[in-house]
Each structure stands twice: as C-alpha cells, then as structure tokens.
Amino acid sequence: MCVLWPDVLPSPTPDDEVDLVVYDAASPLPESACDADVFVVWARPGHLLPDDARRLRSVRLVQGLMAGTDALVDAGFGDDVTLCSGVGLHDATVSEHTLALILALVRRLPTLVDAQRESEWCSDLAGHQPLHPEGPVTTLLDANVLVWGFGSIATTLAPMLAALGAHVRGVARSAGERAGFEVVSADDVDAVLPETDVLVSLLPGTPETRHVLDARRLALLPDRAFVVNVGRGSVLDEEALVAALEAGTLGGAALDVMETEPLPEDSPLWTAPRTLLTPHCAGGRPVGYADLVQQNLAALRTGEGWRNRVR
Incomplete structure (x- = not known):
C-alpha cells in the first residue's frame, strides 16, 4: 500500500505493508506519486486539490488532517474514494x-x-x-x-x-x-x-x-x-x-x-x-494524527473500524 505523506509533518514508522512516500505539501504532486493508494492531506493549498483529484488515479483513501473537509469534498475525488477528516485532532x-x-x-x-x-x-x-x-x-x-x-x-x-x-x-x-x-x-x-x-x-x-x-x-x-x-x-x-x-x-x-x-x-x-x-492559527498542530491514520489504514484493509469517515 502506497501512502503519500506531507513533508510538513514528522512521518510515522511505516509497517511492512506500507510504502511511505513523502511529498512537498506546497507543490503539485510528481507524476511518480500519482499511483498512490492513500493521500494524507495537511497544509495543502486548496488550489492544488482539484489537480490532485484528477491525477491520483488509484487513490482509495484521502485522509485530511483538518477538522473541516469542505475543500476535500469540493476537489472532485471520485465517489469510490473514501474521504476522512481530522475531527478531534484540533x-x-x-x-x-x-x-x-x-x-x-x-x-x-x-x-x-x-x-x-x-x-x-x-x-x-x-x-x-x-x-x-x-x-x-x-x-x-x-x-x-x-x-x-x-x-x-x-x-x-x-x-x-x-x-x-x-x-x-x-x-x-x-x-x-x-x-x-x-x-x-x-x-x-x-x-x-x-x-x-x-x-x-x-x-x-x-x-x-x-x-x-x-x-x-x-x-x-x-x-x-x-x-x-x-x-x-x-x-x-x-x-x-x-x-x-x-x-x-x-x-x-x-x-x-x-x-x-x-x-x-x-x-x-x-x-x-x-x-x-489572528492569522488562522487556532489549530495548525494536529494532535494524535499518527494514530488516526493508522486506524484508517487498517479500516481500508478490512472495511471496518473507520474513524471520521465523511464519505
């Protein structure tokens, strides 16, 4: 399972079933990353998300770490893609x-x-x-x-x-x-x-x-x-x-x-x-994000135990 991980957060230690690929959160995704199964989104400029939705051909889970998922919902990911939020992290x-x-x-x-x-x-x-x-x-x-x-x-x-x-x-x-x-x-x-x-x-x-x-x-x-x-x-x-x-x-x-x-x-x-x-700085530091991602990676494998599933 290939997981795209934003470079603005320390990456967790992946298990044997996860290929963790760190991407530049502020830039368009490289073509080599567009076959990923999971896209973890944090500190991503909103104008890049529609391009992500168009180019991520194999993505099955988009895990936002923000409490609100309006930008993810509006980005245009397919109906077969599971969207999850970061509710509770902030x-x-x-x-x-x-x-x-x-x-x-x-x-x-x-x-x-x-x-x-x-x-x-x-x-x-x-x-x-x-x-x-x-x-x-x-x-x-x-x-x-x-x-x-x-x-x-x-x-x-x-x-x-x-x-x-x-x-x-x-x-x-x-x-x-x-x-x-x-x-x-x-x-x-x-x-x-x-x-x-x-x-x-x-x-x-x-x-x-x-x-x-x-x-x-x-x-x-x-x-x-x-x-x-x-x-x-x-x-x-x-x-x-x-x-x-x-x-x-x-x-x-x-x-x-x-x-x-x-x-x-x-x-x-x-x-x-x-x-x-104040400059939209109330959150900005998701607490417990690694556990959330791990739980939803397990849910992606089994189909059960989703946390914060929006769609």
Whole structure:
C-alpha cells in the first residue's frame, strides 16, 4: 500500500505493508506519486486539490488532517474514494486559542497593549472597577456564551468557559443536551441571540452556512456582545460586522478566520474598532494524527473500524 505523506509533518514508522512516500505539501504532486493508494492531506493549498483529484488515479483513501473537509469534498475525488477528516485532532488547540481570544476581548487586552505602546497608564481600566458595568462585558463570571457549531471542539471549549463562571449554551442542527450543556436548534437561534454576551462561531464553511451571521442576526445581539469566529470565514458577513462595530452596536470582535485569506491589505477589518485579528492559527498542530491514520489504514484493509469517515 502506497501512502503519500506531507513533508510538513514528522512521518510515522511505516509497517511492512506500507510504502511511505513523502511529498512537498506546497507543490503539485510528481507524476511518480500519482499511483498512490492513500493521500494524507495537511497544509495543502486548496488550489492544488482539484489537480490532485484528477491525477491520483488509484487513490482509495484521502485522509485530511483538518477538522473541516469542505475543500476535500469540493476537489472532485471520485465517489469510490473514501474521504476522512481530522475531527478531534484540533479540539485542545482551537479551544485554547478561542479562550485566549475571548479573554483578550473581555479583559480589554488590545486597548491595554495600545496604551503600553504609547507609554500611557490606562487609568479608565486601572484600580476599582464594577464587576458588571454598563456596556461590553468585562468578565466571564455570569456571562452568557453561545457557541454555534457544537461539535467536538465545542465540547472541549464549553467546560473551560463554564469553569470561569460563564453560562454556556450551544447551537446545533437539533436541540438537546451535549456534554452536559443545553443545545438549541439552529432554527431557534434568533430567540437566544438578544441575551448573548459572547457569540462564538465554530461553524464549518458550507453553502448552508455562508453569511449565516449577517446584518440581521448581528443586529439581534445586544450592544455589549462580542463576536468570535474560529470556524470558517465564510459564515460571517464581514461588511455587516464592520458596519456594526463602527456604529457601536457591538462590543467587539475577534476573528481567526476570514472570508479571504490572507486578509487583503485594503480590508476594512484591519482598522475596524475593537477588533482583534489572528492569522488562522487556532489549530495548525494536529494532535494524535499518527494514530488516526493508522486506524484508517487498517479500516481500508478490512472495511471496518473507520474513524471520521465523511464519505
């Protein structure tokens, strides 16, 4: 079995049945690699994937190590090719980064960093402060946090937020309880947005989620609310977000993902008020990837025991 392995990750020790071929993740595949049985995808530019799908003549398994597989699904691999995702590999790191973004907004770190650069003592935030002042929230204690896209990352993040005193609810396709947290249906999200202090999006990028956070929904949030997007940039109407921030109808925003990446130099997000941007770096370090690949190589041989099979 020939397995194509990206050069950006340490390769595991192959067993006797695996011929491991390391490829350049940033370049088109060489012709000598196009008879591979398995294609492990990580840090691969999306524009190369349609060419991969066309040229990999014998591929039976495409194992993505990213949580979202929209780029793999859209690449055009044949219906006889099994696609698997990296769901679960990024739960800890994305949760960690998301928590950092939320705390940075709540504790006014961008404002404090700006003051430090100007050698200014930020007197408005120094000394005695009310716990729950008017305006944007300043603590997670008793804050209402709504996590839209309540999958494996959310079930890791939610207990972290709850441990800091937040009241956490999720949004998913169907209502119920997950990991001990109340989850409301996406059809009912408009009813809970007006009572939300922090809205976290972990939504995947699909045609159904495109601009699901539009001007109308942003307007349903209270003026004190923060918006944090660590899912996919396409779910958020960036023009509507900037307009709300400039109008003062949102407390602030933190984005790790944008609709166009890298973010263009002329994007109004760079100068939007009360906005923190990070360059799609919440994940980037799949944890336990070797075990996932080994499990799905075994499943490819036996037809049983698939993990994270998308198609």
